[in-house]
Amino acid sequence: MRHTLAVxxxxxxxxxxxxxxxxxRRGYNIxxxxxxxxxxxxxxxxxxxxxxxxxxxxxxVKQLNKLIDVIDVQDVTQAEYVDRELVLIKVNAEPxxxxxxxxxxxxxxxxxxxxxxxxxxxxxxxDEGKIRAIEKxxxxxxxxxxxxTGKIAMVRGQKYEED
Amino acid sequence: xxxxxxxxxxxxLEYEGVEVVFGYPGGxxxxxxxxxxxxxxxxxxxxxxxxxxxxxxxYARATGRPGVCIATSGPGATNLVTGIANxxxxxxxxxxxxxxxxxxxxxxxxxxxxxxxxxxxPIVKHSYLVKDVNQLAATIRAAFHIATTGRPGPVLIxxxxxxxxxxxxxxxxxxxxxxxxRVPGRCDSAQVYQAARAIGEARKPVIYAGGGVISSNAAEExxxxxxxxxxxxxxxLLGKGSFPETHPLSLGMVGMHGTAYANYxxxxxxxxxxxxARFDDRVTGRLDTFAPNARVIHIDIDPAxxxxxxxxxxxxxxxxxxxxxxLIQRVEVPDTGEWLKQIEQWKAEYPLRYTNExxxxxxxxxxxxxxxxxxxKNAVITTEVGQNQMWAAQYYxxxxxxxxxxxxGLGTMGFGLxxxxxxxxxxxxxxxxxxxxxxxxxxxxQELATAVQYNLPINIAILNNRFLGxxxxxxxxxxxxxxxxxxxxxxxxxxxxxxxxxxVGMRVTRSEEVRPALERAIATPKPVIIDFVIAREENVxxxxxxxxxxxKMVGC
Ligand SMILES: Cc1ncc(C[n+]2csc(CCOP(=O)(O)OP(=O)(O)O)c2C)c(N)n1
Numbered sequence: 001m002r003h004t005l006a007v008x009x010x011x012x013x014x015x016x017x018x019x020x021x022x023x024x025r026r027g028y029n030i031x032x033x034x035x036x037x038x039x040x041x042x043x044x045x046x047x048x049x050x051x052x053x054x055x056x057x058x059x060x061v062k063q064l065n066k067l068i069d070v071i072d073v074q075d076v077t078q079a080e081y082v083d084r085e086l087v088l089i090k091v092n093a094e095p096x097x098x099x100x101x102x103x104x105x106x107x108x109x110x111x112x113x114x115x116x117x118x119x120x121x122x123x124x125x126x127d128e129g130k131i132r133a134i135e136k137x138x139x140x141x142x143x144x145x146x147x148x149t150g151k152i153a154m155v156r157g158q159k160y161e162e163d
Numbered sequence: 164x165x166x167x168x169x170x171x172x173x174x175x176l177e178y179e180g181v182e183v184v185f186g187y188p189g190g191x192x193x194x195x196x197x198x199x200x201x202x203x204x205x206x207x208x209x210x211x212x213x214x215x216x217x218x219x220x221x222y223a224r225a226t227g228r229p230g231v232c233i234a235t236s237g238p239g240a241t242n243l244v245t246g247i248a249n250x251x252x253x254x255x256x257x258x259x260x261x262x263x264x265x266x267x268x269x270x271x272x273x274x275x276x277x278x279x280x281x282x283x284x285p286i287v288k289h290s291y292l293v294k295d296v297n298q299l300a301a302t303i304r305a306a307f308h309i310a311t312t313g314r315p316g317p318v319l320i321x322x323x324x325x326x327x328x329x330x331x332x333x334x335x336x337x338x339x340x341x342x343x344x345r346v347p348g349r350c351d352s353a354q355v356y357q358a359a360r361a362i363g364e365a366r367k368p369v370i371y372a373g374g375g376v377i378s379s380n381a382a383e384e385x386x387x388x389x390x391x392x393x394x395x396x397x398x399x400l401l402g403k404g405s406f407p408e409t410h411p412l413s414l415g416m417v418g419m420h421g422t423a424y425a426n427y428x429x430x431x432x433x434x435x436x437x438x439x440a441r442f443d444d445r446v447t448g449r450l451d452t453f454a455p456n457a458r459v460i461h462i463d464i465d466p467a468x469x470x471x472x473x474x475x476x477x478x479x480x481x482x483x484x485x486x487x488x489x490l491i492q493r494v495e496v497p498d499t500g501e502w503l504k505q506i507e508q509w510k511a512e513y514p515l516r517y518t519n520e521x522x523x524x525x526x527x528x529x530x531x532x533x534x535x536x537x538x539x540k541n542a543v544i545t546t547e548v549g550q551n552q553m554w555a556a557q558y559y560x561x562x563x564x565x566x567x568x569x570x571x572g573l574g575t576m577g578f579g580l581x582x583x584x585x586x587x588x589x590x591x592x593x594x595x596x597x598x599x600x601x602x603x604x605x606x607x608x609q610e611l612a613t614a615v616q617y618n619l620p621i622n623i624a625i626l627n628n629r630f631l632g633x634x635x636x637x638x639x640x641x642x643x644x645x646x647x648x649x650x651x652x653x654x655x656x657x658x659x660x661x662x663x664x665x666x667v668g669m670r671v672t673r674s675e676e677v678r679p680a681l682e683r684a685i686a687t688p689k690p691v692i693i694d695f696v697i698a699r700e701e702n703v704x705x706x707x708x709x710x711x712x713x714x715k716m717v718g719c
Contacts, residue, residue: 010343014292018284025285043342055470062467068289068309071343 002031003057004083004153007046007064008072011037015069019046022067028052028060032085032150043071047083047152076155083153086125088113089135092142093120101141108134119144127151168296168327169198172260175303176204178335181231183207183222183588185215189235191262191275194327207588207617210609212239214581216246217607219257221582224568225543226589227380229256229311236262237275240321241282245575247317248286252572253401254378256315258306265325266294280321288316296329305339313346314465315378347464350481355489358436358460358477363495365434365458367502368394371417371446374401374571375439375463379483382406382564385438388491393499395506397425399440400556403567408560414506415515415560418446419707420553423513423719426707428506429454430714437461439483442472443572452712462486513719515557517701524674526550526626526697530558532677533596533624536685542566542594543586547579547603549633551626553703555598577606580623584610587619594622594685601627601654608660614690615665622684623692625657628699636702640717661692670694 009015016035023030031049038045050060057075064073093101101120105112110124124134128151135146166174172195176184183205188196199206209215212234219230230250234243240261250257264273280290289309291302306318362368376385382405389396389412396406397414408415414425429435435457440446447453453473461468461475462483469478479486517527533544544559546552546569561567568586570578583597597604604625614621626632635649661668667687671680671694684691704718 014280017281021284059467059471062469066465066467068341068344 001053002049002051003075003077004081004151005048005050005061005064006074006076006153006155007048007070008038009044009046010069010071011042011044012069015044018067018069019048019064022063023050026059026063028056032148034150034152047150049151074155076153080156081153082156083127083151084125085128085131085151086123086149087131087135088147089122089124089138089143090119090145091122091138092118092144094118097141101138104134104137108137110134164333165330166333167194167198167330168299168322169194171296171299171331171333172303172322172327173198173202173204174333175300175335176231177202179303179307180228184231184233185209185218185222185585186233187212187215187235187239189239189262189275191236191264191324192233192322192327194324195233195260195262195322207584207613209581209584210612211607212242213246213577214584214607214610214613216243216257216259217249217575217578217581218585218588218610219259220246220250220253220255221545221568221585222589223255223257223585224582225565225586225593227565228589229258229307230585231258231260233260234262235275236264236279237277240277240279244283244286247283247319249570249573249575249578250317251286251288253570254315254374255317256310257317258310259317259319261319261321263292263321263323266323267325269323280319283319286317287319290319290321292321293323293326296326296331299326299331300333301336301339304336305341308339309344347466347481350479350486350489352489354477354479355486355493358479359490359493359495361434361458361460361477362392362394362436363497365497366499367432368392368434368436368497368499369414369428369432370394370396371399371429371435371437371440372396372402372405373399373438373440375483376402376405377564379439379464380564381484381487384484384487384491386410388487388494391491392494392496393503394436394497395428395503397421397429399443399446399571400569401571402440403556403561403569404564407562409562416556418443418713419448419709420557420703420705422515422557423705423716424506424509426705426713426716427509427513430712432457435459437463438487439463441468447472448707448711448713448715519674522673523698524672524677524695526554526695526701527558528674529624529626529677529695529697530554530598532681533598534559536678536681537594537596538562540594541590541592542596543568543583543590545569545579545582545586545595545597547597547599548574548576549600549603549631550628550636550701550703551598551600551603551632553633554626557703559598576603580604580607580621581610583621583623584613584619587614587621588617595620597621597623599623599625600632601625601629601651601657602631605655611661611664611666611690611692618688619690620688621690623690625692625694626697627654627657627694628697628701629654630699633703635700639700639702640706641708657692657694661690664690666690666692668692668694670696672696
């Protein structure tokens with residue numbers, strides 16, 4: 001099963017290598033990894049999606065915790081969380097079919113961020129399902145390039161009713 | 164007052180209580196060596212940087228204090244790699260200082276540049292590349308703290324040359340704080356209570372003691388615990404010395420070349436109490452048939468060891484020593500009468516055995532004699548890797564912690580001699596033996612020069628079979644005796660080799676010469692090589708073939 005880990009690390013050179021190295025050395029599969037500074041500039045946050053059974057995930061979390069530069073690891077998979085990914089897709093778009101593409105863009109509440117002679121670049125944000133769906137919808141037009149940021153995730157705040 | 168980086172390192176080492184470092188100079192560490200020249204810290208000049216790392220490792224294991232080694236950039240640093248990996252696998256606290264090219268030269272393939280923090284990433288507990296001389300003192304403090312606390316391990320500090328020349332105000336921080344490093348605190352008492360009850364209910368319990376007992380300095384507690392509960396104790400290779408192997412409750416070593424009775428006891432037990440051990444594949448054999456009826460209590464300071472290889476029912480995470488203390492208070496004493504009888508039967512039926520034949524020298528006999536002659540002495544045994552190591556593990560009954568030092572996890576041929584150098588430096592009064600093979604000794608034999616230079620009366624017992632014996636044994640058993648690249652048609656004359664180095668050499672070919680030779684060696688205040696010419700195709704038994712169940716032993 002796929003798990004989403006929220007990992008706080010020291011914002012220092014080499015930390016990404018240590019984390020990535022740990023995954024390859026111990027044979028764990030990273031599906032995606034997104035990293036960036038947090039509101040506290042000395043701390044970065046990684047969102048790691050990793051596939052494995054419970055035993056493997058338990059080991060991943062423990063091994064991550066052993067890295068000195070790792071401050072905190074949370075497996076948010078079972079928690080209520082918001083997750084987003086951003087994708088940029090460059091599609092074939094001759095003027096005659098642009099209308100059709102724009103409709104799709106509208107449906108997904110995506111945006112067109114570049115218009116070329118024969119191409120459009122579309123930006124879309126959403127959870128994994130949405131990203132996959134827009135990719136599928138645009139495929140028939142011919143996708144020329146695609147780049148994804150990897151998933152980022154955050155546990156939802158406590159709701160008033162639960163107090 | 165401002166000090167240079169090199170001076171800061173020397174001062175910091177003093178603050179850490181370091182008395183001796185093992186190293187080898189070079190361009191990138193020139194400024195450091197210049198300051199070491201005036202420092203009270205003793206520097207042992209090895210003959211190869213691998214020797215420095217192993218010596219630091221042997222020193223740490225023999226004394227319980229962290230070992231320190233130094234190498235220059237590039238090839239000096241890469242020569243440390245095997246030694247660092249060895250310390251990592253066996254959880255030994257060493258601090259490795261490596262020279263590095265100037266900060267501005269990093270990344271340009273400068274002369275003798277190697278990305279040593281990158282190269283060693285998977286084999287260190289932590290590492291630093293120092294980029295600001297103002298951080299140097301705190302970095303060293305942090306490195307010692309990390310190496311010696313929790314599950315110990317190697318820490319590397321890479322020192323760009325200009326950092327060692329630059330100046331900073333020296334202030335040694337009494338402690339450092341980490342956001343991402345916590346040593347497990349006290350173990351949850353409820354867990355201890357659960358363990359105490361499970362132990363009381365067991366009928367066939369066995370203690371499986373590893374190197375963690377020794378690094379936690381908990382041998383006394385282990386003994387008290389075992390004697391109070393009357394639970395038999397088996398130990399791993401690194402656990403040798405955690406419990407006296409002559410004790411009636413001792414089963415000796417478990418695993419691939421363990422005693423038959425230890426392997427049976429573990430396999431048929433209903434409760435395994437693992438203490439500072441990690442269920443290595445050389446111990447468990449085939450995992451899915453390992454101890455099928457046993458519940459498992461696992462005491463370890465590293466939470467990642469819990470459940471890594473086998474399912475654990477009651478984890479006790481924390482330092483072994485206080486956990487054992489608490490467990491001794493709380494434990495319910497199980498009824499192990501029947502079980503101990505069963506074990507006595509196994510011991511009687513399947514003892515470790517070999518046959519002495521007229522006119523041939525048996526390696527087991529040599530080890531027994533080394534044991535006889537050193538058992539009442541303050542002695543430290545190191546080993547190389549292969550048959551020599553396994554015979555040593557089987558026939559040298561370790562009685563006290565930090566007296567048996569061997570490369571377990573990595574299985575590094577060439578470890579024993581430099582480790583013996585480190586052990587003898589750390590324990591000048593001890594009688595030190597390196598039990599060696601003719602293959603292994605050739606991997607780091609240059610350290611004999613180190614031993615001679617510093618007058619270290621190390622005794623090197625080469626069990627000479629003119630084979631890479633352990634590999635030959637596998638070829639005999641599993642490859643139809645096709646001895647591919649395991650025979651040495653020409654070996655150096657080890658007696659002459661010893662003499663060439665300024666050490667003493669002896670050769671022993673007959674059983675009756677063993678004892679006098681050992682006595683002479685111990686009485687000699689210089690390094691000694693004894694070349695024991697042993698039965699060439701003697702095998703180590705019992706043996707659990709790789710990947711087989713523990714009970715599927717051959718040769719017992
Ligand atoms: C550095 C290294 N290279 C290779 C091996 C593989 N290996 C394990 S045991 C062994 C043979 C050791 O031969 P020797 O030192 O003569 O000891 P013996 O087994 O004959 O006692 C070899 C080659 C190893 N453990 N370490």
